Amino acid sequence: MTYEPVDWVSLDAEKVKNVTPRYARLRVDGNGSAKGQIIGWQNIELISDRPLEIMLKEFKQLKEEYPDRILIASIMEEYNKAGWEELIDRVEQTGVDALEINFSCPHGMPERRMGAAVGQDCALLEEVCGWINAKATVPVWAKMTPNITDITQPARVALSSGCEGVAAINTIMSVMGINLTTLRPEPCVEGYSTPGGYSAKAVHPIALAKVMNIAKLMKSEFGDTDYSLSGIGGVESGGDAAEFILLGANTVQVCTGVMMHGYGVVKKLCSELKDFMKQHNFSSIEDFRGASLEYFTTHTDLVTRQQEAIKQRKAIRKGLQSDKDWTGDGFVKETESMVSN
Incomplete structure (x- = not known):
């Protein structure tokens, strides 16, 4: 079981130009009061603009300090075979245990055929997965985009092309809202904005449905014991994590929850998940992984x-x-x- 916020790593951080503000929040009360509970979070952030060398150094340091822990590097690159091969080689040299390939970022640099531009095109996805799996010597997860009609189609392509697992979901393309005083969209950068990725509690039901569909695909066509599934989307409690596991996920990831509540939320999530397991007399994740899948029908x-x-x-x-x-x-x-x- 893992809870892990991840950085998106690419070869050339110099090409990445982020803006500020880059986030906007949705609260439960309609007037946007600062006292309302945050249920939605939007970002218009690109991949990290931190230099690759710094991240590689940090990956290596983490593996040296925590050799018994699993470290998964989330990477994204342009439509360039040599670029992917170089990035994979350099990241693997740090000792990471697996790679998560970002085929799902919904905004930013689609002209470079990155992120969702690949994940939404099954032919392109198959080609790039072929490059990656021919080069990688550690397990590879393909991170799926929810911004597609049938998420099982790219998941099937990724698994058939050599990936050992898939992760789902990334953020959902959205417009967070309009400021009714200024009439400008949020987040507002010099009076303008752009659609971005939506996350946090509000996307949890959508993420559960996508993960359920992928899990059923994996079980029927690939054998879910041979491949892994990582559930992502709106996890803020141990119960949220348990729901993903009940739908077939092997691991669960958290990013926005940590951004909002801090690293301390990880201990809370683990504690609540253990309480859930004790309540049902489960001794391991496998005792209940996928247990709720059979109750979905037409x-x-x-x-x-x-x-x-x-x-x-x-x-x-x-x-x-x-x-x-x-x-x-x-x-x-x-x-x-x-x-x-």
Whole structure:
């Protein structure tokens, strides 16, 4: 089980130019009061503009200080085979345990065929996954975009192209809102804005649905014991994490939750998840991973199930089926059970 905010690493940070402000929040009360609970968070942030050399140094330091912990580097690069190969080689040299490939950032530099520009194009995704998996010597996760009609299509391509797992979801393309005083969009940069990625609690139900669909795909077509699934989206409690695991996730990631509540939230999440497991007498994640998947079906099947249940309840209300079923002492209730009005 992992909780991990991640940095997006690319070869050339010089090309990345971020702006400020780059975040906007959605609160539960309609007037946007600063006292309202934050349920939505939008960013128009690009990948990190921190130099690659600094990140590589930090990766190496982390593995030296915590050799028994899992470190996964989240990386993104342009549509350039040589660039991907160089980035993978340099990151792997730090000792990371796995790579998460960002095929899902919904905004920024689509002209460079990065992020969701790849994840939304299955042919392009297959090609780039081929480059990556031919080079990588550690497990590879493909991070999926929710900004697509059927998320199982790119997930299937990624797994078929050699990835050991998928992570879902990244942020959802959104417009956070309009300032009704200035008539300008948020977040406002010199009077202007651009659509960005939406996260936090409000996206949790959407993320659960996407993860459920991927988990069912993996179970039916790939064997979910051979591949891994990392659930992401609106995790702020141990219960949120448990929901992803119940839908088939092997691990759970947190980023916005840590940004809002600080690193201390990780201990809270772990503690609450352990409490959930104790409540149900689960001794490991595998004891309940995917346990809720079997309860999802089609609407047509729901109708059939309900009609059958209604028939059974009506049959029970009809009362005794034969005179031999009379009990004697309970004859008043038994008589009542056979009255029609």
